[in-house]
Amino acid sequence: MSDSPRNPAEPPVPTVDVGELLPRLDRGERVLLLDVRNDEEYESWKVEPRRSVQTIHVPYFDFIEDAEGSIAKVPRDREVVVLCAQGGSSEMVVEMLGEAGIASRNIRGGMIAYGVYLEPVRVPLTDAEKKRFELWQVNRRGKACLSYVIVAGGEAVVVDPSRYVEWYESFAEARGARIARVLDTHVHADHVSGGPALARKLGVPYFVAAGAGFELRQPVTPLGDGERVRIGGAKGVDLEVRVLSTPGHTPGSTSFLVGGKYLLTGDTLFVASVGRPDLGGYAVEWGEALYDTLKRKLADLPAETVVLPAHYGSVAEIGAEGVVGGRLGELRKTVPEMSMGNAREFVEAVRRAVKDPPPAYAEIIKVNLGAEASPEKISEWELGKNQCAASARRAAGA
Numbered sequence: 101m102s103d104s105p106r107n108p109a110e111p112p113v114p115t116v117d118v119g120e121l122l123p124r125l126d127r128g129e130r131v132l133l134l135d136v137r138n139d140e141e142y143e144s145w146k147v148e149p150r151r152s153v154q155t156i157h158v159p160y161f162d163f164i165e166d167a168e169g170s171i172a173k174v175p176r177d178r179e180v181v182v183l184c185a186q187g188g189s190s191e192m193v194v195e196m197l198g199e200a201g202i203a204s205r206n207i208r209g210g211m212i213a214y215g216v217y218l219e220p221v222r223v224p225l226t227d228a229e230k231k232r233f234e235l236w237q238v239n240r241r242g243k244a245c246l247s248y249v250i251v252a253g254g255e256a257v258v259v260d261p262s263r264y265v266e267w268y269e270s271f272a273e274a275r276g277a278r279i280a281r282v283l284d285t286h287v288h289a290d291h292v293s294g295g296p297a298l299a300r301k302l303g304v305p306y307f308v309a310a311g312a313g314f315e316l317r318q319p320v321t322p323l324g325d326g327e328r329v330r331i332g333g334a335k336g337v338d339l340e341v342r343v344l345s346t347p348g349h350t351p352g353s354t355s356f357l358v359g360g361k362y363l364l365t366g367d368t369l370f371v372a373s374v375g376r377p378d379l380g381g382y383a384v385e386w387g388e389a390l391y392d393t394l395k396r397k398l399a400d401l402p403a404e405t406v407v408l409p410a411h412y413g414s415v416a417e418i419g420a421e422g423v424v425g426g427r428l429g430e431l432r433k434t435v436p437e438m439s440m441g442n443a444r445e446f447v448e449a450v451r452r453a454v455k456d457p458p459p460a461y462a463e464i465i466k467v468n469l470g471a472e473a474s475p476e477k478i479s480e481w482e483l484g485k486n487q488c489a490a491s492a493r494r495a496a497g498a
């Protein structure tokens with residue numbers, strides 16, 4: 101990373117927070133994104149607004165070596181925001197641009213801030229459902245990770261939280277609810293779960309199933325296949341969450357059916373693909389289990405079931421209302437892996453569709469099973485977008 105210290109005695113440069121900027125980029129406002137990270141950082145991870153944004157990439161070292169030439173590359177016909185890895189070198193560039201008469205703002209915290217930013221989006225419910233509960237999809241845009249907060253009768257259940265546990269506490273509080281339970285759909289490989297820490301802090305039950313072959317060292321309150329948990333029952337507005345064992349992406353993968361209709365699938369089924377079954381090194385065995393889950397286990401659920409996954413592959417999967425989700429009946433037709441005729445064809449297709457997982461995935465799995473790691477290491481492992489999907493469509497180049 102190329103962040104340089106700046107003299108604290110100098111006046112601060114204008115800044116913009118990710119939470120202010122991203123919705124503006126999503127709306128397609130006229131902004132130039134000047135990315136000053138090095139080539140490798142730029143190639144491996146980019147800001148992805150819902151509408152395309154004009155971006156130029158001029159590394160910070162180019163500004164140092166040839167300030168005039170680099171400044172000349174910056175168009176002057178629109179607002180300029182400057183991005184780097186952590187917000188340090190971009191701050192210097194904002195200053196240089198200012199001296200050259202170009203007003204710009206520094207994206208505070210850079211890609212690190214983008215990677216931790218959480219955007220809550222309300223899942224649309226029917227009028228009858230709205231009277232009983234709220235369902236929030238929390239989009240971690242930088243990683244394309246989704247967590248959920250279900251609120252009913254003054255209680256909240258948090259599913260697949262990221263490790264920024266205070267965010268969920270304040271969010272539930274603002275919705276007038278007390279977090280009563282924390283659930284993980286599976287032992288995640290792309291991000292460190294905030295589930296154990298959140299549950300421990302609040303003294304509430306936590307659940308995740310690791311499945312056979314894994315030694316889970318987190319204390320959990322077990323939930324069996326088909327078991328039901330209630331939210332908000334004490335205040336008379338109860339909501340049922342049904343636990344469904346859906347192995348394949350991992351042997352312990354679990355889905356949660358909220359209010360009989362909203363299926364939080366984790367990495368079992370996405371909106372445009374399925375979860376990759378190869379992350380444990382058992383692509384055939386877990387792939388066959390995933391085929392069985394998709395074809396048999398989910399077969400009983402009605403077509404109107406709304407699938408709400410833990411990830412997405414591209415911002416194109418974010419729907420008009422800002423929610424990543426799809427009707428199960430539709431996904432049965434549109435997700436290619438859902439219509440494959442047999443387990444062998446399915447396993448071959450998902451194996452072809454995946455590249456080697458990032459090396460950090462093995463480390464993240466260990467932490468989610470209960471191993472210790474420093475926050476610095478975790479931040480380093482979590483850099484970049486998730487790679488949890490196996491998409492035959494993408495492998496085919498479509």
Ligand SMILES: [Fe+2]
Pocket residue numbers: 286287288289290349367375488
């Ligand atoms: Fe996963």
